[in-house]
Amino acid sequence: MSQNKTVNVGTRILSLASEVTEVSNQNVPVLLLKLKEILKSAPSLSKESKKLKEDLYHYDLIQYCILVLKQDYSRVNGGWATAAKLAEILSNCCVGLDPTEDIEEFYNKVLPSAVDNLLFLGRRLQVRFIRAIKDEEKNEFLHFIQTVTNSLCWLFGGHIQLAVCVLHCDHFLQLLMTDDVETGTTVMSVLQNILRVNSTVLPQMDENILHCILDELVYKLSSATNPVIGNAATKSLLLMVESHQPLAQLLIMRYRGLRALLSKQWTGKGFGRELGRLLDFLYSGSYQQVEMQRLHQAACLIQAVWKGFQTRNRLKKLPKVVTSLQRGFRAKREQELLHFKRLKEEEDLKQQLQLQRRRAMRIFREKQLTLLEIVHAGQVDRHMQEMQEKSALMIQRHWRGHKERRIFHQQRQALKQYKAAVTIQRAAIRFLKKRRRIREALSPWKGPAELTDARRLELQEKIDEYFRLHPVSQLSEEQGKELHVHAQETLGQYLLKRRLQQKAELRREALLAQINTDITMLMNAPVLKEATEKHLEDFTSRSMPVAAKAKQCHNTMLKYTRWPWWKKLGDEFMDDEVVPKEMPAVEYGTLYIGGSKPS
Numbered sequence: 001m002s003q004n005k006t007v008n009v010g011t012r013i014l015s016l017a018s019e020v021t022e023v024s025n026q027n028v029p030v031l032l033l034k035l036k037e038i039l040k041s042a043p044s045l046s047k048e049s050k051k052l053k054e055d056l057y058h059y060d061l062i063q064y065c066i067l068v069l070k071q072d073y074s075r076v077n078g079g080w081a082t083a084a085k086l087a088e089i090l091s092n093c094c095v096g097l098d099p100t101e102d103i104e105e106f107y108n109k110v111l112p113s114a115v116d117n118l119l120f121l122g123r124r125l126q127v128r129f130i131r132a133i134k135d136e137e138k139n140e141f142l143h144f145i146q147t148v149t150n151s152l153c154w155l156f157g158g159h160i161q162l163a164v165c166v167l168h169c170d171h172f173l174q175l176l177m178t179d180d181v182e183t184g185t186t187v188m189s190v191l192q193n194i195l196r197v198n199s200t201v202l203p204q205m206d207e208n209i210l211h212c213i214l215d216e217l218v219y220k221l222s223s224a225t226n227p228v229i230g231n232a233a234t235k236s237l238l239l240m241v242e243s244h245q246p247l248a249q250l251l252i253m254r255y256r257g258l259r260a261l262l263s264k265q266w267t268g269k270g271f272g273r274e275l276g277r278l279l280d281f282l283y284s285g286s287y288q289q290v291e292m293q294r295l296h297q298a299a300c301l302i303q304a305v306w307k308g309f310q311t312r313n314r315l316k317k318l319p320k321v322v323t324s325l326q327r328g329f330r331a332k333r334e335q336e337l338l339h340f341k342r343l344k345e346e347e348d349l350k351q352q353l354q355l356q357r358r359r360a361m362r363i364f365r366e367k368q369l370t371l372l373e374i375v376h377a378g379q380v381d382r383h384m385q386e387m388q389e390k391s392a393l394m395i396q397r398h399w400r401g402h403k404e405r406r407i408f409h410q411q412r413q414a415l416k417q418y419k420a421a422v423t424i425q426r427a428a429i430r431f432l433k434k435r436r437r438i439r440e441a442l443s444p445w446k447g448p449a450e451l452t453d454a455r456r457l458e459l460q461e462k463i464d465e466y467f468r469l470h471p472v473s474q475l476s477e478e479q480g481k482e483l484h485v486h487a488q489e490t491l492g493q494y495l496l497k498r499r500l501q502q503k504a505e506l507r508r509e510a511l512l513a514q515i516n517t518d519i520t521m522l523m524n525a526p527v528l529k530e531a532t533e534k535h536l537e538d539f540t541s542r543s544m545p546v547a548a549k550a551k552q553c554h555n556t557m558l559k560y561t562r563w564p565w566w567k568k569l570g571d572e573f574m575d576d577e578v579v580p581k582e583m584p585a586v587e588y589g590t591l592y593i594g595g596s597k598p599s
Contacts, residue, residue: 012038013052017059026075029068029082035061035089044096053097062097063110065090069117080125081140084147087118091151095158112165114155119171122148126175126183142182149186153193163198166190167205167213176216181226188217188232195239202244211254214240214247218255221262231271234262238278248281258282 016038020031035056042048056062065086073083094114099106122145129141156162166172175187191213194201202210220233241247251258259282266275280293375383451459475483526535541547560568 013055013059013061017061020061020064025068025071027077028064029071029073029086030077032061032065032068032089033078033082033085035065035093036085039089039092050096050098053093054099056093057097057099057106057110058101062090062093065093066110066114066117069121080128080144083121083125084144087121087148087151090114090118091155091158094155107159107161111155111159111162115152115162115165116169116171118148118152118155119166119169119175122152123171123174126178126180129183130178130180142186145183145186149190153190156194157197160198163194163201164204166194167201168209173209173212173216176213179224181224181229184220185228185232188236191236192232192239195236195243199243202240202247214251214254218251218258221258221266227266227269227271230266230269231274234266234271234274234278238274238281241278241281252282 012034016031016034020028023031038052038056039049042052053062069083069086069090071083073080076082078085094111097106125141125145125148129138129145132138132141152166156166172187172190175183176191178184178187214237217233217237220229221237224230224233237251241251259279262275262279262282269275372380372383521538525531525539541550
């Protein structure tokens, strides 16, 4: 269905293109009005609509629409209404069109020419509007102008790069330079739409054209008295300043009396908000200052409203404080009374249940006694025996159930402990295996390789040969005991010597380590001039006996160095009571290890 419809539309476009090439120039605009029905045949923003517009551009129907806008429609069937309809059709055809062929021509030539011809058409309609005498004609031409400007806004709304072309066009300035209220307001609305669509258009404009637009807007504010013109011009200037901030300084420097003019002439005319913002820009000279001032005023207003709201709420709540306290006290007392009442009801219910149980038990006993009275005397013992058996069975059943449940709980706890023990053992065995593998991997000794059968037979033959050549002598029981005792004594002596050797080896290793440490400390020790308290701590012992002995030896050595020369000639002149036989470099028989007591 859609394919047939597409083929039908393509046929209509092709037939329309052929008709346009055959008819005269005056009838071309009337034929091009059929494009409106063709455009309505496809939904907007759809693939069919895009394909349709590409076909219109391919068959040059859009170019025809652009060219016929320059005709004199006073001689065309339908008059200037046909021109307004063609402007609307042209904007609808161009918006949403992205041709695959001749892209540069479309964006650089076709669209700018469409903007130029639309503004040219608007200029011609403006002239006829001004010349019209009757109100009906004026309203008709004003409607046509608004249709053309709306089409223009729709066009540069779909292609925002055309905003610069609109402002650079001479026809736009001519449209703006009018004293008429209706058309001037319409053109200024176009300027406002341009600034809303593309806020970066002003920095791209030529400076002379920008000055011309500003001159015209300021002229309208200074010469006009109609509030509609003043409102439109004020909004236009405000949008221009907001989109391009340096314009505020330009307005201040170029139009020095503008602030006074706006304040005196246009205050109280119904657009005070826009006028106030524009005056703020002009007085501050920068957009940032105006924005900061506006935000500061807004913050002050919000704070004032909030503080007033809080104060009013506080004043309203003050009389209610006593009431709220009383309400809370009464509610708490009611809750306590309700709690006591509930407890009393629960106690009453328990008492009633106990009474009911007792009453039921008494009734049951009475029934039993009644039944016993009815039973024959010879059957009473039998009945009592049956009751005892039933009671015993009931007691046994309950006891066995309790016993089995207790055993089950004990077994479950034991099973849990067993599982936990198995888990711990498994983890421990895995850890030990891992450590054993690491130790075996690091150990330099490797166990013997597995013996082959031939090697095992060979070794067995050697062992048998040795036993044949060296037969074991038969020992008596006493000789065996003596040999065993001798072996035990030898083993004990070996183990004792081995333990002493291990201790001596450890002590030797510790002594060597301490000697190496002392040698390193002495080699790295600084000279006395560079020594500090930190270096002194390295050579100080923490053991009090060692420190006392070292101090004594040091003092003795100092005394020895102060002796006269004749006392140092030989050992016969030395006093045994003062100088010991052993010099200060005496070995105490113990090893000093820094940071630990000597052992």
